Ligand SMILES: *[C@@H]1O[C@H](CO)[C@@H](O)[C@H](O)[C@H]1NC(C)=O
């Protein structure tokens with residue numbers, strides 16, 4: 062009986078999407094918005110059919126938080142979110158977000174947070190007050206800045222290009238590290254009138270950080286300490302089937318997308334949106350196949366997280382990751398021998414020189430992480446010249462490190478301690 066209803070609902074979902082797509086062609090974003098709105102209708106229908114499984118207040122909160130944007134979320138919980146806009150040297154216009162210390166506590170310190178793949182600044186607020194990293198830092202007196210990567214929902218503008226053009230999407234996380242991060246960091250240092258700041262990166266936010274500091278080593282001076290949450294650089298032990306699909310070893314999607322000139326846009330987003338009509342179990346399984354099993358996420362958090370991610374990204378970001386899985390190296394994009402010779406002067410792409418990343422690093426990584434596998438994180442640690450400390454977290458997968466209910470105890474409170482210890486010794 063229930064199965065029939067679910068099948069019915071899902072059919073309605075697909076029919077509506079396909080129907081609307083035919084009726085309303087045009088930019089893929091319009092299409093995605095549409096899927097998202099249909100998702101909400103599907104969710105409501107499922108609730109009517111199945112009844113509500115959690116208590117009403119929780120449900121109201123999670124629905125709200127799934128739909129509210131970053132400004133509205135901060136406002137709801139009493140943390141005004143400032144929006145600033147920067148333009149990179151190659152023309153991308155990126156909105157970044159800031160939450161200042163609350164109450165009268167200020168420690169006069171600036172922290173910059175950089176999100177992971179297919180995420181945005183939203184990610185740092187989703188667990189809510191007392192739990193989400195942005196709020197925890199603000200409560201402790203920090204001036205909190207949250208960056209965004211070109212192409213995500215807060216960064217779909219360019220001085221010349223249009224996101225509907227393929228050229229807009231010709232970038233990987235190398236460009237995010239070479240252009241977006243330096244622009245944002247310089248902007249933040251300028252506005253706050255500081256010489257350096259604390260950097261907290263998650264997943265791709267760490268990849269881009271290591272690109273920046275190896276190719277533009279002058280940025281080591283601007284970072285007091287780097288907190289690497291589930292860092293991704295070496296990838297030969299990746300267990301995530303989704304990322305493996307993009308590894309040229311299996312010669313599947315990566316080459317297909319690159320060679321056949323498909324728009325390098327939001328392939329993953331539409332895929333996840335299609336699979337995840339916010340029906341808890343299906344989504345959870347899908348997510349697990351990407352990030353690792355045995356999640357510590359609360360079922361309640363799932364709709365909130367999925368209301369905000371995945372956001373758009375360039376498919377080339379995933380292709381570049383796939384290349385690292387195959388090569389086992391942390392290196393620049395592989396265009397093929399001929400174009401490599403043109404671009405780099407060598408047949409194979411050069412490694413990012415991690416010896417140049419001299420900033421002190423504190424690393425956090427999880428036992429069940431299928432993306433930042435512990436063996437690969439150990440390789441990264443062995444290449445970084447200045448490891449301040451590392452923390453292995455039993456049972457955590459890739460998402461747990463920022464979304465688990467216990468992340469505050471196991472990760473954030475430790476970050477606060479490292480910072481206060483450092484401030485005591487340097488002042
Ligand atoms: C959030 O939504 C409000 C109301 O629609 C809008 O004014 C605001 O600019 C939005 N903020 C972001 C970051 O999109």
Ligand SMILES: *[C@@H]1O[C@H](CO)[C@@H](O)[C@H](O)[C@H]1NC(C)=O
Pocket residue numbers: 247248251252
């Ligand atoms: C720093 O800020 C000042 C004043 O807001 C501005 O004039 C200047 O161009 C900024 N410099 C950089 C490098 O952004």
Ligand SMILES: *[C@@H]1O[C@H](CO)[C@@H](O)[C@H](O)[C@H]1NC(C)=O
Pocket residue numbers: 414416417
């Ligand atoms: C990497 O950087 C270090 C420190 O600047 C330098 O000594 C070394 O030669 C570099 N390695 C390569 C392969 O360029």
